[in-house]
Amino acid sequence: MSESGTTPRRSAYARLLDKATRILAMRDHSEHELRRKRASAPTFPGSQNAEQPVFTPEDIEQVIAWCYEHRWLDDAQFATRFIASRSRKGYGPQRIRQELQQKGIDRAIGESAMMECEVDWQAMAREMAERKFGEPLPIEWKERAKVQRFLLYRGFFMEDIQAIYRNFTD
Secondary structure (H helix, E strand, C coil): CCCCCCCCCCCHHHHHHHHHHHHHHHCCCCHHHHHHHHHCCCCCCCCCCCCCCCCCHHHHHHHHHHHHHCCCCCHHHHHHHHHHHHHHCCCCHHHHHHHHHHCCCCHHHHHHHHHHCCCCHHHHHHHHHHHHHCCCCCCCHHHHHHHHHHHHHHCCCHHHHHHHHHCCCC
16 A cells, blocks of 8 residues: 555545445436536535545546446436436426436437337326316316416427327317
8 A cells, every 4th residue: 555654545536436436326327417527626515625636537537437337327228217217207208308418418319218218108298287287188278278388398299289189089
């Protein structure tokens, strides 16, 4: 190891790796999110220690590579899980795509994950509308517009929203 008086602290790389594994142990992150969280040096409130570790871009690249190598980081898997999570919360495909882009997921990876998911967006839109507005859904123009605005805000396509009312006569 090191001599007793030189450097009792661990390297910035080791600290960065520990932080990355703690972050990824809590929930999945995209590579972009992890880079953003690790690019800035952490500051600890009330800390009197002026010796904050300096993370070099090489350290960050090594940590990202280590996370990929040990399968802690995988954008395709993240996208699949994110879509499943957000769809369970009642969000539509447009909003989920937008959130994936904000999280730095490549468009091709996001589209592939959207194609693989087995969500019936039309049924989900109907379920969300019924949960919010009750059953039967309102058919008057003013209330129907409220339903449409709500579902558009949640990220559903207009075709799915209109299909609810097209099949409403059943």
